[in-house]
Amino acid sequence: AQKVTQAQTEISVVEKEDVTLDCVYETRDTTYYLFWYKQPPSGELVFLIRRNSFDEQNEISGRYSWNFQKSTSSFNFTITASQVVDSAVYFCALSEAGGTSYGKLTFGQGTILTVHP
């Protein structure tokens, strides 16, 4: 069975600090997809990134970067120079490609990030 663990329940930082959100996953499938979603205080879920299991390249998008390491089953998310608008709940999620788990998205518990001015 697939599982996603976000060990950090809450993180509090001051604006302009860098912050890394950890995500560790478990799966028996060799083909799978990892996602990060953001849930701001307004409540909607916003897609941030998708990574497939064959692509271990790190990705950078503005102040956001993602580090995918299959060797440690981790898909960590770093925000550089955090801003108050980054305050949100962040979810890591996993979807397996095959078998009875196809398409089922398993979410981690979420990390509440608070950025103070």
Next chain:
Amino acid sequence: NAGVTQTPKFQVLKTGQSMTLQCAQDMNHEYMSWYRQDPGMGLRLIHYSVGAGITDQGEVPNGYNVSRSTTEDFPLRLLSAAPSQTSVYFCASSQHGGYNEQFFGPGTRLTVL
């Protein structure tokens, strides 16, 4: 495009009442799903559908029914509401399962007294 829409936004039920949460998408997506979000537990999959006429259970299906008669609509029915079903419910859709990111509706906040 409206994307994924959900109604109602808020609902209060008494124990034992039944109701249907509506979900619709206008993106011609094959895959639709329902999640519930509870504090400290992330989102958990209730039911999903890979196309019209095809549904299957997720992680927490008990107490809920779904049907998918059209590509656009995927209603979630609570047969006899219980306080344990107090939660925020999200509907999502994607082009297909697996690889594609899921687009989420705005959510329905349900309270069962």
